[in-house]
Amino acid sequence: MAVRRVRATFSKAAPSGVGASVYNYPYEQAYQTSMKAFETKINEVMKVLSFDLRRALTKYIGDELIHLGYEILQDAVLHCPYKTGKLRSSGEVNLIYGSSRGGGVAIQAVLAEADSSGDFMVEKVAEGRATDSKALSIEIQFDRTGEDEEGRSLDIALWAHEQLLPYWGPTGMKAKVKGKYFARQPGTGPKYLQNAYNKQVGTVDRRIREGINRGLRFIAGRNKYLMEVGEI
Amino acid sequence: MATLLYDVARYFTTLNATNPIRTNFGAAFTFGTNVFVGVVPATPTNCVTILPYGGRPPDTRTKKAQYPSLQIRVRMSSYQKGYKVTQAIINSMHLNDKVCASIRGIAYAIQSQPVFLEYDEEEQPIFLANMDFNLIQYTVS
Numbered sequence: 001m002a003v004r005r006v007r008a009t010f011s012k013a014a015p016s017g018v019g020a021s022v023y024n025y026p027y028e029q030a031y032q033t034s035m036k037a038f039e040t041k042i043n044e045v046m047k048v049l050s051f052d053l054r055r056a057l058t059k060y061i062g063d064e065l066i067h068l069g070y071e072i073l074q075d076a077v078l079h080c081p082y083k084t085g086k087l088r089s090s091g092e093v094n095l096i097y098g099s100s101r102g103g104g105v106a107i108q109a110v111l112a113e114a115d116s117s118g119d120f121m122v123e124k125v126a127e128g129r130a131t132d133s134k135a136l137s138i139e140i141q142f143d144r145t146g147e148d149e150e151g152r153s154l155d156i157a158l159w160a161h162e163q164l165l166p167y168w169g170p171t172g173m174k175a176k177v178k179g180k181y182f183a184r185q186p187g188t189g190p191k192y193l194q195n196a197y198n199k200q201v202g203t204v205d206r207r208i209r210e211g212i213n214r215g216l217r218f219i220a221g222r223n224k225y226l227m228e229v230g231e232i
Numbered sequence: 233m234a235t236l237l238y239d240v241a242r243y244f245t246t247l248n249a250t251n252p253i254r255t256n257f258g259a260a261f262t263f264g265t266n267v268f269v270g271v272v273p274a275t276p277t278n279c280v281t282i283l284p285y286g287g288r289p290p291d292t293r294t295k296k297a298q299y300p301s302l303q304i305r306v307r308m309s310s311y312q313k314g315y316k317v318t319q320a321i322i323n324s325m326h327l328n329d330k331v332c333a334s335i336r337g338i339a340y341a342i343q344s345q346p347v348f349l350e351y352d353e354e355e356q357p358i359f360l361a362n363m364d365f366n367l368i369q370y371t372v373s
Contacts, residue, residue: 148350162349162360164283164303165272191285198288 049219056218059131061211062095066107068200068207069093069138070120075196077111080142081160081188087144090157094141097126097133106130140193164190236300236365237269239332240282243325252320256313272305277356278313280321281305287364296369301342304361305349311357318346318359325363337367 073091082088095107105125112119130136142157244261247254254260257278261267268281287301304321308314325331326341342362349358 150351152351154350158347159350162303162347162362164285164305195286198286201288202292 052222053215053219054134055131057212057215058133058136060214060218061208062106062130062136063214064207064211065136065138066093066095066109068204069095069140070109072140072193072196072200073109073111075199076140076142076193079188079192079195081190081192082185087142087156087160090144091140091142093120094139095130096137096139097130097135099135103133103135104129106133106136140197142193161190161193235334236332236367237282237284237302239334240302240304241267241269242333243331244280251324253317253324256316256320258313272307277307277309277354279307280317281307298365298367300365300367302363302365304363306346306359306361307352307356308359309356311348314357314359315346315348318361321361322346325361332365332367335367336369337365340364340366 070093073093077088077091080088080091089111092108092110094105094109097103097106106127106129107122107124109120109122112121142161144156146154146156148154241263244253244267245263247261249255249260257266257280259266259278261280266276266279268279270281270283272281273279281304283303283305285301285303288299290299291297304318306314306318306321308317322341322343322345325339327338329336329338331337331339340363342364346359346361349360351357
């Protein structure tokens with residue numbers, strides 16, 4: 001019986017020379033096959049996990065941010081000067097996705113009642129985009145314009161926010177500085193939005209941490225479930 | 233707060249002649265003449281008023297830092313002059329640790345450019361510059 005001599009190598013490098021082949025020990029071959037399968041599986045799992053993790057973190061952090069916005073707006077409305085109530089009812093909270101390179105409003109919320117009863121009318125403009133986004137921010141704003149006594153356009157929301165001097169006349173509704181833009185009822189006044197924000201500024205870190213924790217808990221619970229049903 | 237208010241007023245009155253705030257304003261600053269604290273008198277037209285408002289809460293952990301805010305209100309005879317003076321105030325005071333002479337602290341402008349408030353009864357434009365302060369080892373008095 002002729003014995004054919006072959007060149008065996010255990011190197012991963014390509015064999016050189018005519019008739020050269022690669023032979024591996026059976027256990028190594030099996031090991032490599034199983035490792036490759038395991039690696040592929042791990043990569044798939046990691047891909048799913050990182051995708052889910054990012055989405056979960058963004059969702060829960062966004063959730064915390066918009067609730068922070070609700071609380072600031074509710075507080076701001078209580079201290080917002082009013083006469084007709086149009087300035088108060090113009091307050092809104094926007095959850096913004098994306099950065100300066102592109103983005104938009106994901107969720108928009110306005111107070112259902114101008115007196116800050118606590119109910120919000122929420123419109124989910126593009127909630128899905130927010131969960132896919134890498135950057136989130138909130139915007140809390142009042143938007144009310146009108147005219148001054150000369151008929152010029154006046155940003156009433158800004159004016160009421162920045163006018164530190166008293167404009168409540170001694171006889172009541174008569175403005176002391178100029179015009180009758182607002183009555184300054186007890187408890188209302190300038191910097192109504194900035195003061196409301198300043199009250200909450202110390203809680204921002206805690207809220208974001210809470211959002212991260214909720215996202216991680218969600219992922220941990222979900223993957224436990226997936227493992228139990230054999231999806232992973 | 234009085235100390236901070238008067239420190240800022242002193243900052244204006246001690247500006248040298250080449251400072252952009254003073255050159256754009258067109259005159260030297262004198263306390264009680266064209267620099268005021270808390271009140272806006274009917275005259276003169278061109279004047280600067282310093283008004284305090286809340287600011288962020290004091291540091292609750294070390295209790296050694298406070299973050300008061302001030303509004304600097306500029307009234308000038310023309311819109312262009314008012315804008316220039318207020319912009320010069322923002323540029324000069326932002327990140328300036330010499331604004332408060334008797335306190336360790338630094339000033340931050342909240343807005344990058346002046347906020348136009350309104351024309352008053354005499355048609356004089358009013359501009360605002362809002363400033364935040366980080367004051368260290370200081371209790372507002």
